[in-house]
Amino acid sequence: MLSSPPLLTTKQHAELGPLALRCGQVLPEVVLGYEAYGELSPARDNVVLLCHFFSGNAHAAGRYRADEALPGWWDAVVGPGKAIDTRRWCVLSVEALGCVRVDAPHGRTTNPNSLNPATGRPYGPDFPPIDVRDMVAAQKLLLDHLGVRSLVAVAGPSLGGAQALAWAQMHPDMVPKLIAAIAPARLEAQEIALYRLMKEAIRLDPAYQGGHYPPEAPPRQGLALAMGMMIAHAGGRAELAHRLGRRPHGGPEGEWAVEAWLQEEALRRSALVDANAWIAMLEANMRWDLAQGGQSLEEALAELQAKVLLLPGLGDALLPWADYHQPLVQGLAAGGREAETLALPGTFGHLAGLAHIGLAEGAIRAFLEA
Amino acid sequence: MLSSPPLLTTKQHAELGPLALRCGQVLPEVVLGYEAYGELSPARDNVVLLCHFFSGNAHAAGRYRADEALPGWWDAVVGPGKAIDTRRWCVLSVEALGCVRVDAPHGRTTNPNSLNPATGRPYGPDFPPIDVRDMVAAQKLLLDHLGVRSLVAVAGPSLGGAQALAWAQMHPDMVPKLIAAIAPARLEAQEIALYRLMKEAIRLDPAYQGGHYPPEAPPRQGLALAMGMMIAHAGGRAELAHRLGRRPHGGPEGEWAVEAWLQEEALRRSALVDANAWIAMLEANMRWDLAQGGQSLEEALAELQAKVLLLPGLGDALLPWADYHQPLVQGLAAGGREAETLALPGTFGHLAGLAHIGLAEGAIRAFLEA
Numbered sequence: 001m002l003s004s005p006p007l008l009t010t011k012q013h014a015e016l017g018p019l020a021l022r023c024g025q026v027l028p029e030v031v032l033g034y035e036a037y038g039e040l041s042p043a044r045d046n047v048v049l050l051c052h053f054f055s056g057n058a059h060a061a062g063r064y065r066a067d068e069a070l071p072g073w074w075d076a077v078v079g080p081g082k083a084i085d086t087r088r089w090c091v092l093s094v095e096a097l098g099c100v101r102v103d104a105p106h107g108r109t110t111n112p113n114s115l116n117p118a119t120g121r122p123y124g125p126d127f128p129p130i131d132v133r134d135m136v137a138a139q140k141l142l143l144d145h146l147g148v149r150s151l152v153a154v155a156g157p158s159l160g161g162a163q164a165l166a167w168a169q170m171h172p173d174m175v176p177k178l179i180a181a182i183a184p185a186r187l188e189a190q191e192i193a194l195y196r197l198m199k200e201a202i203r204l205d206p207a208y209q210g211g212h213y214p215p216e217a218p219p220r221q222g223l224a225l226a227m228g229m230m231i232a233h234a235g236g237r238a239e240l241a242h243r244l245g246r247r248p249h250g251g252p253e254g255e256w257a258v259e260a261w262l263q264e265e266a267l268r269r270s271a272l273v274d275a276n277a278w279i280a281m282l283e284a285n286m287r288w289d290l291a292q293g294g295q296s297l298e299e300a301l302a303e304l305q306a307k308v309l310l311l312p313g314l315g316d317a318l319l320p321w322a323d324y325h326q327p328l329v330q331g332l333a334a335g336g337r338e339a340e341t342l343a344l345p346g347t348f349g350h351l352a353g354l355a356h357i358g359l360a361e362g363a364i365r366a367f368l369e370a
Numbered sequence: 371m372l373s374s375p376p377l378l379t380t381k382q383h384a385e386l387g388p389l390a391l392r393c394g395q396v397l398p399e400v401v402l403g404y405e406a407y408g409e410l411s412p413a414r415d416n417v418v419l420l421c422h423f424f425s426g427n428a429h430a431a432g433r434y435r436a437d438e439a440l441p442g443w444w445d446a447v448v449g450p451g452k453a454i455d456t457r458r459w460c461v462l463s464v465e466a467l468g469c470v471r472v473d474a475p476h477g478r479t480t481n482p483n484s485l486n487p488a489t490g491r492p493y494g495p496d497f498p499p500i501d502v503r504d505m506v507a508a509q510k511l512l513l514d515h516l517g518v519r520s521l522v523a524v525a526g527p528s529l530g531g532a533q534a535l536a537w538a539q540m541h542p543d544m545v546p547k548l549i550a551a552i553a554p555a556r557l558e559a560q561e562i563a564l565y566r567l568m569k570e571a572i573r574l575d576p577a578y579q580g581g582h583y584p585p586e587a588p589p590r591q592g593l594a595l596a597m598g599m600m601i602a603h604a605g606g607r608a609e610l611a612h613r614l615g616r617r618p619h620g621g622p623e624g625e626w627a628v629e630a631w632l633q634e635e636a637l638r639r640s641a642l643v644d645a646n647a648w649i650a651m652l653e654a655n656m657r658w659d660l661a662q663g664g665q666s667l668e669e670a671l672a673e674l675q676a677k678v679l680l681l682p683g684l685g686d687a688l689l690p691w692a693d694y695h696q697p698l699v700q701g702l703a704a705g706g707r708e709a710e711t712l713a714l715p716g717t718f719g720h721l722a723g724l725a726h727i728g729l730a731e732g733a734i735r736a737f738l739e740a
Binding site: 186187188189190192193194196197200201204205206221222225228229232237240241244245246254255256258259262263283286287289317320323 | 556557558559560562563564566567570571574575576591592595598599602607610611614615616624625626628629632633653656657659687690693
């Protein structure tokens with residue numbers, strides 16, 4: 001049997017200078033983290049751009065060390081010989097402006113935890129409002145920096161898929177294809193309400209102090225509650241029922257095993273992120289709407305030029321497929337195009353876009369090669 | 371045109387003495403609130419028992435005053451000439467032990483806000499753990515008090531439907547029929563997780579003080595966050611999208627109209643309930659499982675003797691119908707019986723069991739008369 005050596009990768013960062021945001025404010029010094037898998041062609045025309053999900057980062061594939069337990073989040077479809085074949089394509093996985101992660105080697109992408117050059121202290125709650133199109137604008141600075149003027153495709157799960165849609169809208173000449181997994185074309189009222197409740201959870205923690213908490217004393221409980229809400233919504237009810245069900249626990253963490261598990265997961269994951277960055281990212285998501293200037297969502301979708309592969313999750317409770325996938329299909333159809341679609345299984349809920357992405361191997365490969 | 375006079379009702383309370391709870395503790399003085407619509411027959415054999423939902427109370431039908439804006443929560447199907455016809459049946463709407471409401475004329479049913487005779491102060495966080503079967507046991511004391519020894523049916527929405535199922539299990543000779551709308555036969559892991567998060571929200575509020583808050587300074591923000599989570603899950607995404615959608619707000623309450631609406635609703639409704647009672651009720655719901663003593667849910671359902679009418683909500687996101695209704699149908703089928711079912715429309719989510727109950731008028735009438 002043949003066995004490929006593990007794909008080893010490093011986290012890189014680019015200093016990209018100032019960025020004028022859509023809110024009217026300017027970020028004077030934008031830094032983006034990214035990872036690259038595969039070789040850039042001499043003409044720099046073989047780039048597949050990957051964008052990440054809400055609580056993600058640029059570590060989409062491979063490992064930082066050969067003995068690392070888990071690879072990046074789309075490793076099942078990114079690598080030599082895989083669906084997004086790094087022997088052919090140069091995959092650039094680029095962080096989103098506002099990236100919530102603060103755990104090394106992440107944490108340098110510009111976000112509310114970054115130092116404000118005007119004050120020498122972190123922006124904190126004074127970080128300017130950002131949105132998905134600002135994320136694309138920052139990533140465009142990175143591509144300019146790298147001398148990349150065209151893309152093979154833009155792809156990503158969840159917020160990453162939203163960025164892919166925004167890329168196709170903002171730079172139609174650069175983006176012939178996009179792959180949007182478990183992705184929204186805009187956030188609907190139900191999820192705006194949910195995200196608002198997550199904001200409230202963080203702000204309710206007295207340690208939050210209106211966002212002016214010291215780095216060593218973050219609002220850990222409030223952030224864990226917000227994270228718990230995200231985990232509970234993004235996970236799969238079938239998987240939770242099977243794995244924990246109504247198993248009693250009886251410890252101080254609660255009567256039920258699912259309570260203890262949720263508490264532990266929420267505390268663990270919330271330690272990886274910054275509370276002000278989390279709030280800024282919630283707000284950026286709440287602002288996300290592919291439609292602009294009074295157009296309907298259908299009109300905005302009908303204007304897209306890129307070929308589209310959609311990978312909705314059948315059990316997605318965070319962005320229910322009937323409510324988020326169906327409008328995408330209808331809007332593209334209004335523009336005279338049929339989106340290719342492969343529905344991912346429901347077991348893991350929204351996280352099917354990560355946990356089950358390997359099932360889309362053939363669909364992604366064929367879509368990129370067509 | 372004929373026009374019936376409005377059904378006028380009054381809230382009543384019965385002092386029922388001690389109740390031994392399933393946890394082993396004893397409540398020395400149980401009080402239950404109730405309302406009665408229609409006349410008790412001389413044989414006291416024409417009673418339809420109504421049980422209420424999580425944040426509900428006994429005010430199921432009619433008005434306290436003729437000029438009151440809104441009638442009780444199932445007024446569409448309870449009254450003279452209506453599906454549960456008070457010219458024929460005596461409808462007893464009985465509160466659940468632990469009822470969370472504290473707004474007059476509610477608030478006297480025994481709950482953590484009640485005075486503990488041993489201390490002369492409210493039980494607060496020291497209220498003993500209760501469950502759905504304790505609610506039934508307390509209601510049985512009320513029926514004994516009123517001299518009622520048999521029932522025509524037990525009916526209710528959500529937690530009220532769970533009580534109806536528990537009634538049929540605990541007193542098969544008294545309950546020939548049950549009507550369970552938007553009701554769980556047990557709480558599944560996903561909802562146990564959600565309810566845990568609501569508990570966390572209340573406990574995160576520094577005003578909660580481990581449950582020892584003074585009556586004049588309750589944990590209003592934490593309770594509002596928990597209430598907001600309940601509202602967001604119980605409401606209908608279609609209705610929310612239609613009514614508020616992505617409408618901007620821009621006030622201090624948030625960028626989006628849905629944020630301002632949710633905040634206002636959550637604060638308004640949380641003022642009607644007690645925080646410790648809310649937590650006790652969350653825990654009682656988390657404990658709810660029709661199966662007991664190691665039996666499967668299917669076995670528990672197969673043992674029920676009552677005829678069953680199920681009214682699931684097609685758009686229910688709090689208790690998704692595929693996850694909660696399907697096991698009910700299958701368990702009853704395992705016992706050789708077919709549940710009558712009418713699915714309520716999805717627009718209002720879980721609240722279809724209240725907002726759309728009028729659509730079940732014919733089904734309820736026929737079920738009771740058969």
